[in-house]
Amino acid sequence: MPGRRGLIAAASLLGLALLWAWATSPFGPVSPERFPSPPLVGAAFLQIATTGFAGATLPRQVLTSLGLVIEGFLVAASSGTALGLAMGWNRRFAAFVNPVFQLLRPIPPLAWIPLVILWLGLGNAAKVLVIWFAAFVPAVINAETGVREIPGALLEAARMLGTPRHRLLVEVVVPAAAPMIFTGLRLCLQATWTTLVAAELVGSFYGLGHVLSEAQQDIYPGMIFVGMAAIGVCGWLTTAVLGWVERRLLGWHASARPAHA
Amino acid sequence: MPERASPSIGLAAALGLAGLAVFFAVWAGAGVLGLVSATFLPGPLTVLGELLHLLTHPYAGATLPQHLAASLQRYGGGVVLAVIVGLPLGLAMGWFRPLDAVVSPIFDGLRFVPPIAWVPFAALWFGTGAGGPVLIIFTGAFPPVLIGTYRGARMIEPALIEAARMLGTSNRRMLTEILLPGAVPSIVAGLRVAAGLGWQSLIGAELIVVSSGIGYMMVQGEAAVATSTVMAGIIAVGLVGTAIDLLLRAAERAVRRRYGLVGGGR
Amino acid sequence: MSAIVFAGARRVYDLPSRRVVALESFDLSIAEKEFVVIVGPSGCGKTTCLRLAAGFDFPSSGEVNVGGQKVTGPGPDRAVVFQHFALFPWKTVHDNIALGLRNAGVPAAERERRIESALKLMNLESAARAFPHQLSGGMQQRVAIARATVLDPAVLLMDEPFGALDAQTRVVMQEELVRLARVNPRTVLFITHSVEEAIYLADRVVVMTRAPGRIKEIIAVKALREQEGWDTLPKIEDVMDQPSFVQLRTHVWRSLRDEQVPSE
Ligand SMILES: Nc1ncnc2c1ncn2[C@@H]1O[C@H](COP(=O)(O)OP(=O)(O)OP(=O)(O)O)[C@@H](O)[C@H]1O
Ligand SMILES: [Mg+2]
Numbered sequence: 001m002p003g004r005r006g007l008i009a010a011a012s013l014l015g016l017a018l019l020w021a022w023a024t025s026p027f028g029p030v031s032p033e034r035f036p037s038p039p040l041v042g043a044a045f046l047q048i049a050t051t052g053f054a055g056a057t058l059p060r061q062v063l064t065s066l067g068l069v070i071e072g073f074l075v076a077a078s079s080g081t082a083l084g085l086a087m088g089w090n091r092r093f094a095a096f097v098n099p100v101f102q103l104l105r106p107i108p109p110l111a112w113i114p115l116v117i118l119w120l121g122l123g124n125a126a127k128v129l130v131i132w133f134a135a136f137v138p139a140v141i142n143a144e145t146g147v148r149e150i151p152g153a154l155l156e157a158a159r160m161l162g163t164p165r166h167r168l169l170v171e172v173v174v175p176a177a178a179p180m181i182f183t184g185l186r187l188c189l190q191a192t193w194t195t196l197v198a199a200e201l202v203g204s205f206y207g208l209g210h211v212l213s214e215a216q217q218d219i220y221p222g223m224i225f226v227g228m229a230a231i232g233v234c235g236w237l238t239t240a241v242l243g244w245v246e247r248r249l250l251g252w253h254a255s256a257r258p259a260h261a
Numbered sequence: 262m263p264e265r266a267s268p269s270i271g272l273a274a275a276l277g278l279a280g281l282a283v284f285f286a287v288w289a290g291a292g293v294l295g296l297v298s299a300t301f302l303p304g305p306l307t308v309l310g311e312l313l314h315l316l317t318h319p320y321a322g323a324t325l326p327q328h329l330a331a332s333l334q335r336y337g338g339g340v341v342l343a344v345i346v347g348l349p350l351g352l353a354m355g356w357f358r359p360l361d362a363v364v365s366p367i368f369d370g371l372r373f374v375p376p377i378a379w380v381p382f383a384a385l386w387f388g389t390g391a392g393g394p395v396l397i398i399f400t401g402a403f404p405p406v407l408i409g410t411y412r413g414a415r416m417i418e419p420a421l422i423e424a425a426r427m428l429g430t431s432n433r434r435m436l437t438e439i440l441l442p443g444a445v446p447s448i449v450a451g452l453r454v455a456a457g458l459g460w461q462s463l464i465g466a467e468l469i470v471v472s473s474g475i476g477y478m479m480v481q482g483e484a485a486v487a488t489s490t491v492m493a494g495i496i497a498v499g500l501v502g503t504a505i506d507l508l509l510r511a512a513e514r515a516v517r518r519r520y521g522l523v524g525g526g527r
Numbered sequence: 528m529s530a531i532v533f534a535g536a537r538r539v540y541d542l543p544s545r546r547v548v549a550l551e552s553f554d555l556s557i558a559e560k561e562f563v564v565i566v567g568p569s570g571c572g573k574t575t576c577l578r579l580a581a582g583f584d585f586p587s588s589g590e591v592n593v594g595g596q597k598v599t600g601p602g603p604d605r606a607v608v609f610q611h612f613a614l615f616p617w618k619t620v621h622d623n624i625a626l627g628l629r630n631a632g633v634p635a636a637e638r639e640r641r642i643e644s645a646l647k648l649m650n651l652e653s654a655a656r657a658f659p660h661q662l663s664g665g666m667q668q669r670v671a672i673a674r675a676t677v678l679d680p681a682v683l684l685m686d687e688p689f690g691a692l693d694a695q696t697r698v699v700m701q702e703e704l705v706r707l708a709r710v711n712p713r714t715v716l717f718i719t720h721s722v723e724e725a726i727y728l729a730d731r732v733v734v735m736t737r738a739p740g741r742i743k744e745i746i747a748v749k750a751l752r753e754q755e756g757w758d759t760l761p762k763i764e765d766v767m768d769q770p771s772f773v774q775l776r777t778h779v780w781r782s783l784r785d786e787q788v789p790s791e
Contacts, residue, residue: 008359009366016367034386091267095276100284106506107499108461110377111476113468114483114491119301153613156583161627161678162603171626175617194375198465201380202480209378213469216381224381228374235373252617252658 036222041229044222053223054214056206058230064206065196066234068124072131073192073238077185079132080139084184087140088147089173101140109134109191110198122203127196134195135188142184146177179253182246189242193235208234303489311489312496320490321481323473325497332463332474333501335391339398340459344452346399347406351451352444354407355414368407376401376458377465384470394466394474401462402455409451413444449513456509460502475501530682530714531557531580535589538575548739549575553589555733555742560712564725566779567735567743568786573718576740577686580716581607594681603627606675608685612667614659620646620670621655627678645677648707665696669703676707682714690720698763701727709758722779727757727766732779737786744782748775 017038023030024037032040048058056064087094112133120126150173158172174181200209208231215223267273285305292299303311315325323331354361379400383393417440425439467476475498482490533555540547550572557563565573578584579591582601591598593605601607606627614623624645628638646652649669659667668688675683689697701724708715708728719725725732730749733742752758755771766772 005362008362012363012366013370035382092272092276095268095273096280099277099281103281103284104499106503107495108464108502110461110465110468111479111495111498114479115488115495118483118486118488118491151613153609153611154615156581156601157607157609157613157615158626159583159601160581160603160605160607161674162630163626164630167630172615175615178617190375193373194377194461194465197375198377198468201377202468212378212381216384219385221382221385224385227381228378231378232370232374235375239373250617252660 033219033221036225040222041225044220044226048211048223048226054206054211058226061206061208061211062230062234065200065208065231066238068127068131068207069189069192069196069234069238071124072128072196073135073189075128076132076135076192077139077188080136080188081143081181081184083136084140084143084145084181085147085169085173085177088144088177089169094144105137107133109137109195113195113199113202116199117203122205127199127204130199131192131195134191138187138191139181139184142180142187143177146180146184147173149180150176178250182242182250185242185246186239189238190235193231193238197231300486301488303492308489308492308496312493315490315493315497320487321478323478325475325478325493328473328475328478329497329501332467332476335394335466335471335474336398336459336463338391338395339463340402340456342395342399343402343406343455343459347403347455348410348448351407351410351448352414355411355444361411368404372404376462380466380469383466389470389472393470394463397466397470398459398462402459405451405454405458406448407451409454410444410448412451413447414440416447417443445516446513449509449516453506453509453513456505457502460498460505464498530559530561530594531555531716532592533576533579533589534592536576536579536586536591537588538572538579538584539587550579550586551739551741553740553742555745557714557716560714562708562712562715562717562728562730563733564717564719564729564731565733565735566719566722566725566783567740568737568783569720571735571738571786572740573735574686577607577684577716577718580682581605581684603631603678604680605682605684606678606680608668608671608675608683608688610687610690612659612671612691614667614670614674616659619656619658620651620662623659623670624674624677627674631678641677645673648676649673649703663696664692665700668692668700672704672707680713682716685715685717687718687720689724697724702763704728705758722776722783723767726772726775726779727763734779734782735786743786746775746779751775 021038022028024032024035024040036044044053045058047053048061050057052058052060054061083097087097109130112130116126116130116133120129154172154176155168158168163171196207197209197212200207201213204210204213208227211230212224212227215221215227268276288302289304289306291297292302292304299307312325317324319327321328350364354364376397379397380393383396387393387396421439421443422435425435430439463474464476467474468480471477475494479491479494479498482488482494533553536550536553537548538550540549553572553576555563565576567573575584579586580593580598582598582605585591585598598605615626618626621642624642625638628641633641642655643652646655649672651666651669651673654662654666654670659670662670668691671688689700692700705728717725717728719728726748730747732746732748734744734746735741736743751771755769757766757769757772760766760769767776
């Protein structure tokens, strides 16, 4: 069955590609000035790969964005998870933090962009701060929920076995909350990409968002397509890496899922 | 040992107020003590004053309510479009496996392109017209509508359908009394997520492509180094987003009650 | 000296809406190496009583002593076997059993030796590297028992440990527990809903009244068991066929039956 599904998927994507080629060809209804034809995309790709576009070649643009994503993700994920764990661990601390958190939470992450540009300009620090505003929230919420939902019996079992208080965090709390923490990290990563692209579109010197914004100004559909595709591929790649890490660390859980389903 | 019990309501309230007090004290104090220039971090009262001022005095061509009205119009357009396309497609994918097999890979491929990355095409296709932001809101709101509906449609147990058949349920009854109530909670949950993501995408779009709306006002404020205007904009955006979410929550509750999915106190 | 002593233990929960008396003037002395089973209607306070001995909870008034000392918190001297096993899903069978020993600072070599013998005793050698979810319910419960007994606790506290198991597995576990108890007797406080299980396992059966729970009756089984030679019978069903067993079962049944809340 999965083989058949894979076949249908391949056929579906192939069909879409053919549809695209036909629609943007001279016989098709779509003008290549509105949406690029495959050859135009190929040409744009060749240009950015060799001579470069928007100030640099593709590897440099990709590495700029990827570096910021990794940096922003690590900062937001680690600080958010730590705060979430603390809030789940200590209900009084949670009561202290929660109103402020709830006050700031409804603000759409992208709304911070103008303020952060005012504060820090268009450099890397500004990008990381905007990413932090966006990606911090899901990390906090999921880590906190993860700790709060730990079955009481597990904590009691650990205490019964004489686990000292300070070791409880490592032995029980973090591993038990880990599946929820990873749920948060996936959302965190998604938010990181969205915000970074937005921030780079609004103002930056390098990066894939910068490629998009230059291509938009030059009315260069082929390059817009290449920029979007590059963002998609990078997003998929980072998600895959996170998934790999999750499977490595949470082998006990991932394989537990089908048994429970 | 994580604390299992929440603090008493009184203690929680006191702690929460203390937290808020610290937050506002740091915000206000940073400017007063000269740690940060007031140009870059105006105090809470200044920002509140600016917010009230913007209610009646135009900035960047319109008053705050006018900007918000322009934004909400686009927002409504994008979200409604997402529902019109996503809802039937999601139901169809849930109920007809072959369609699911065809559409899912395309959807999966597009999933990793953030809605905001559609801005250049939106600008190319629609210029500064209303279509651009609507497209971006659509790309933000569409996936959760589709996924929520799809899950809802898949959620209905075959045994329930068989039971209904066995009881001689007519096709029309089947739709209104079995299929929809089964799918509706997940659909409404998807709509709520869609509303949130759509609002976020709108703000992103308005930072880039248009010449009116709340996002545009904030960009203009940023260019003029009017920090209090930008911060007033952030607050307005947060308030409207909260209002939208509250509305949808109420709707979700009403729908769940309508379909008998809420028990007494839960 | 008694291993566990409840002296007028009472536990009251003050909920916002009402006040629940979970346990009322509970007096019970459990002797060293005695196997005591508590039965009683649902909600009568059995779990509460066990949690007081474990140190997860404390009496509102009265006292609970274990080994002559007032209970101030949980500890490895009073190992608990939970109803739903409470195994750490991210630890292998081996690592689940190892945690208590590591906490006690047992050196690695000694630790491995004890884990190995615990695995052997519970027939788990082949499952040492498996994660809990890869095991059947019966195996999971054996791991939970191994995890508790490997610490060689003075007291074993078991709250409906076989409640989540199917009937066949349950019988096997009951026989296994009896085997363990005769090989290496220790003080056990055991809770169950099954009258047969109670009589089969217990030295004494404690019947509780419906909530608020008090002790209704204490039935000595040990003397009868030894006199009738139950332990010489290899299979549980042979024991259950004994007229002496049947008579006792009927007695406990009636006693419990009187405590059921009349249905409206
Ligand atoms: N944490 C708690 N807060 C409030 N009430 C509680 C709490 N724990 C137990 N109770 C109440 O105390 C009473 C006794 O509960 P307990 O769990 O000891 O019963 P039980 O005999 O173990 O029941 P069962 O056989 O169903 O497991 C019940 O009425 C229960 O609702
Ligand atoms: Mg109980």
